[in-house]
Amino acid sequence: MNLYEETISALKAIVGDPACIVEEIDTAPYTTDYRKLYKGKAIAVVFPSSTDQVSQVMSWCFSHNIKVVPQGGNTSLMGGAVPDETGDAIILNLRRMAQILAVDKLNDTMTLQAGVTLSSARAAADEANRLFPLRIGSEGSCQIGGNLATNAGGTAVLRYGNMRDLVLGIEAVLPDGRIYSSLRGLRKDNTGYDLKQLFVGSEGTLGIITAAVLKLMPKPQSASAAFVAIENPAAAIELLGLAKQLSGPTLTTFELVSADAMTLVCEYLGGVKPPLADNPAWMVLIELTSTGPQDALDASLVQVLEAGMEAGLVSDAAIASSLSDLQAFWRLREEISDAQTRTGGSVKCDVSVPLSHIAEFVDKATTKVKSIAPASRMIIYGHMGDGNVHFNPLRAADQDAKSYLTNHYQAISDAVDSIAHSFQGSISAEHGIGVSKRDDLLKYKSSVELDLMWQIKNSLDPKGLLNPKKVLPSIA
């Protein structure tokens, strides 16, 4: 037996024969990324069913220098969860570790295995009359372990924070198979370095998250939402200031949507009309949620809108007057991503800048894109309240998707990132680095930052076996 055959037989002994697949026809769904941009190879895909099995797999791989790619729901947009084409790694998929281990209502926490999907986690919270607030498009497939490993964001960050803010404890298996655990559900614990922070957002390059303790929130009893017409992004930021002051912490969502994005999603959904007359150039979707009564919340939303009109920021608004309105509003927002995918030919930039510069950023980046590819549709939308926009220029309806991307992808992507950076922004606000943006870090991180990242990587994964060639660019 060669090393790979030996590895397969060792893995089968650990996880059981059916939980270790090797044939290319079986492994294909796991070696191909969500956006079908990366197609790799793997020695095997293993599906451990316990932390102990993960630990055994990692021990074996460590002592035999086998690389390991951790994988949750395989919904990475950055190629972060699939191996490359060399075929020298196994995939360790967490799917079978999908148990909710405990819901502690007094402590407002939930302990679960890493393979629980986000939607299952949200459902378990709901059943306990609580809210787990993370809300992202892939919730039916993505898993809590991946959400943590990528520090997922989404549409409720404004109120509840990113995944890093929602976790109290982590269990992770280290590259050598040892198990780190802080599954204790404490809101305060200043006993040395907060080691769990290492694993959050490290995209599986430092350890494999196997379980977590998450915070639960009081379950909102009411929600009020409106699509609001605004003149431009600068007006959106001013309106955001009013909403923060007037609605306080009930302000949950503040999402920007450009006219082109609205037109696209309405076409995609078929026969759906834009929520505002004449489909204005810019809209925001505002949502307030609260544990209090609906009428008070509605009044608060109206107060924000009236203040916005008085200040000359708001020209028109459509208020959701029923649950089905609310759902329809959210559908318009949430389907923008799929609408682009289906259309094809879009340059996806996920950037953030300080709120004080986001209007300038949008102006400058739009001008630049129009100079590169004048006919582009400007699909600009996302989490304005967090300073994060998905800035995704799209081919014109009569342009060919492939040639648009061939001719313009790199130029547009580089220009947008560079403009975001010039405003002290981030070239990946919530999607992470994976392989897609790894080498861009050479341009946008200081040498001290790159050194520190490598120091941490080398210290925790001295053999470089865990999720190789992800996140960290090669430095001299």
Added chain:
Amino acid sequence: MNLYEETISALKAIVGDPACIVEEIDTAPYTTDYRKLYKGKAIAVVFPSSTDQVSQVMSWCFSHNIKVVPQGGNTSLMGGAVPDETGDAIILNLRRMAQILAVDKLNDTMTLQAGVTLSSARAAADEANRLFPLRIGSEGSCQIGGNLATNAGGTAVLRYGNMRDLVLGIEAVLPDGRIYSSLRGLRKDNTGYDLKQLFVGSEGTLGIITAAVLKLMPKPQSASAAFVAIENPAAAIELLGLAKQLSGPTLTTFELVSADAMTLVCEYLGGVKPPLADNPAWMVLIELTSTGPQDALDASLVQVLEAGMEAGLVSDAAIASSLSDLQAFWRLREEISDAQTRTGGSVKCDVSVPLSHIAEFVDKATTKVKSIAPASRMIIYGHMGDGNVHFNPLRAADQDAKSYLTNHYQAISDAVDSIAHSFQGSISAEHGIGVSKRDDLLKYKSSVELDLMWQIKNSLDPKGLLNPKKVLPSIA
């Protein structure tokens, strides 16, 4: 010149003669800790005035193997900010780096140097019609750098989180003098490891924080508070659940106070009467704050209290009916710490446990303390809403402070920590480790946790020069 003389002259050349003090009479305030439990020695105390000077000092010390103890307001309760008696370290005090660099109202952020005191930071936020929510007793002396390095907590964590939750960016000088910076004010940035997390809560052992970008919150326009009589800590936790549900995110403070703590602080303040008739065995101080009108908030507090009464949890309540009432309530809460210090002879335990176990913890720890030192006054108070209590048994009025501590300190402290640990709790919820609890980590941390801490330490500070002998216990 020997190495120390050479060091002093090099430091004077960097920071200027008057900003480097060496005589013991001058250095004494800096070599002695806040509680006067630790008295060390230093080669010199330097007061750099810029990040560049800090960098130069660190470079010099690194290349000459000189140890460095970073120091902010020197308010550590754990001996974390003073050198030991060997006299082989310099103290690097941040006091002169006290500039507010920027307040960005649109971004709701504030950029400041590490030596700004917490009260100055709060005042700067207030001037911009914003709130910087960290609230701890030492705010007039403690500095933002120290608050970050110790991940400070306090009385508003329930609503706003710990210091880790309030920071968006950090500038820190590494042991070798290089400067790390993420002073960009972004709410979302998933471009590689979140390196600032390393420095938060590391108590100056990995780098010297020189500046930070902090989050600002909308400034509350109203506050409602009450002291509430409850039968026991279990009832407090049930009441907390009601308050979370009914008051939502306006719930800002939920502090437990035992009868002994109330009696002590009233005596200390002189002629002050307890807020509730017959000074009940247990009280909680509840505060709601909001950007909305006072009357709505008052109504919300009354609703919580009525629900508490209906559920049999609340037997009596005193509502603050004026600003001076509110201040008087807070004074009772905040002076408990000084009342103990003045009285002398108290065993300070700062523990946290999951909220679902805190009532059991208090019962069990109380029984144990009474078996060790039956006459002890049970000064139990603090941040119940975070699962964090200051559990501080105090000598009886007629006992001698010194002999009480000699006879009982170690036994009580060990017992309380061990009981907290048995409930998955923390032996230092917010005060940190410093030197006081360093060796206790050997008992309460797993070998994996200790290894990881040392791996990080050795990676970032390979010569072990930064705040030596703090936080990390020696392992074999």
